[in-house]
Amino acid sequence: MAGTGRMQGRNALVTGATGGIGRAVAIALAREGATVVVSGRDAERGEDIVRRIGDEGGKAVFVPADLGAGGQAVRDLARDATAAVGVIDVLVNNAAVLIPAQSMLEATEEEIDRALAVNIKAPFLLTAALVPSMVERGGGAVVNMGSINGEVGMDVAALYGASKAGLHSLTKSWAAELAAKNVRVNTVAPGPTTTEHNVAHKERQESLTSAHPRRRPGTAEEVAAAVVFLAGDDATHIHGVTLPVDGGFLAL
Numbered sequence: 001m002a003g004t005g006r007m008q009g010r011n012a013l014v015t016g017a018t019g020g021i022g023r024a025v026a027i028a029l030a031r032e033g034a035t036v037v038v039s040g041r042d043a044e045r046g047e048d049i050v051r052r053i054g055d056e057g058g059k060a061v062f063v064p065a066d067l068g069a070g071g072q073a074v075r076d077l078a079r080d081a082t083a084a085v086g087v088i089d090v091l092v093n094n095a096a097v098l099i100p101a102q103s104m105l106e107a108t109e110e111e112i113d114r115a116l117a118v119n120i121k122a123p124f125l126l127t128a129a130l131v132p133s134m135v136e137r138g139g140g141a142v143v144n145m146g147s148i149n150g151e152v153g154m155d156v157a158a159l160y161g162a163s164k165a166g167l168h169s170l171t172k173s174w175a176a177e178l179a180a181k182n183v184r185v186n187t188v189a190p191g192p193t194t195t196e197h198n199v200a201h202k203e204r205q206e207s208l209t210s211a212h213p214r215r216r217p218g219t220a221e222e223v224a225a226a227v228v229f230l231a232g233d234d235a236t237h238i239h240g241v242t243l244p245v246d247g248g249f250l251a252l
């Protein structure tokens, strides 16, 4: 198994780890020695990733959760993940509702509620549920999955962008609140990233990135590498940053 063992002895919970970027994050953390709780709604895909990590010699368990189902479901995930592996040292708030490109005139009230429930309320409650035991254990790391859409306006991404901007803001406030307790909170903000789910949108992603410095979409593994960095001991003095992994998208 590749990796330097820099996450050895740590327990990590990755939401939305049943596919895409979250799956790559779960695999990367496991390769570095973490015991990983893979979470999502789809048990079949979740168990598949657990098996894959196990086949590589890593440690993982699947704990299901629907993060759009309200506060109790989120608190249940915190409880069940802790029961499965012990105190969570690393929380990766990755799951999100990815709203298809739409005019703000088209967004329904139900879509607004769902986006805010999964993209803001769930990470808020999950982080609040897990931080006390991190503090008790002497420290921990939270890595949020933001987006370049949280930094720049896009005419077809108002709701999604607002939810990600909210997460970028929470990152700074939580970092300020928790740094003295040795809990670090940071965010990774990917640009267009190719995953097994959105390979069908390759053309749109390529046109989005064609005018930007690196001129290609990122990969889930490139985003995962940044998450592992921010979660680990190479980043012990980094608090409250939003790190773009975007091929220079935000540089222009």
Ligand SMILES: NC(=O)c1ccc[n+]([C@@H]2O[C@H](COP(=O)([O-])OP(=O)(O)OC[C@H]3O[C@@H](n4cnc5c(N)ncnc54)[C@H](OP(=O)(O)O)[C@@H]3O)[C@@H](O)[C@H]2O)c1
Residues within 6 Å of the ligand: 015, 016, 017, 018, 019, 020, 021, 022, 039, 040, 041, 042, 043, 045, 065, 066, 067, 068, 069, 094, 095, 096, 097, 098, 118, 145, 146, 147, 148, 189, 190, 191, 192, 193, 194, 195, 197, 198
């Ligand atoms: N791909 C990109 O271009 C890109 C760019 C910038 C930022 N991001 C961010 O990166 C993260 C991952 O995106 P992705 O492209 O990997 O998306 P994805 O392939 O669609 O994965 C989304 C994950 O979130 C989980 N999820 C969705 N709704 C959920 C719910 N109600 N409860 C629990 N889990 C839920 C899904 O699992 P289940 O279906 O099993 O529930 C899935 O594992 C998101 O935060 C996204 O905003 C992606």
